[in-house]
Amino acid sequence: MFIGGYVSAAGLGLTCPDWPLCPSGIFPNEKYLIEWTHRAVAATTGALIIATAVSCWFTKNSNKYLKLTGTLGAVFVVTQITLGALVIDLKLHALLVAIHLGIGILLFAMVLLTTLFAFRLGKATIQANI
Secondary structure, three states: OHHHHHHHHOOOOOOOOOOOOEOOEOOOOOOOHHHHHHHHHHHHHHHHHHHHHHHHHHOOOOOHHHHHHHHHHHHHHHHHHHHHHHHHHOOOOHHHHHHHHHHHHHHHHHHHHHHHHHHHHHHHHHHHHO
16 A cells, blocks of 8 residues: 555556556566556565465364455455556546545455454464463
């Protein structure tokens, strides 16, 4: 969210007019570096959030709250990626930029809740073993 806020505040949202890659390809030149960094961090974060959601479903000790927040996090990250592409394609339409920020806040909340539920689950398991 920090990098996305910086890209938006600095007016760099359309420095990379193509999506998902910049005109220079996979590795950017200095003209596209900040926007490319935002996309690279977002893609990495998205992959990790989806992996977390999948692991919530396949871990036998996961409770319903962990599965719910993990799944919502995955849904929100896919929504974020889609909105990010639309924001670029529609040349920073103000309503879409605002929705993109709102979904980002919801995504952050789901990741935070998933983390809290996971640590709470770990603590309960440790206490049960004592």
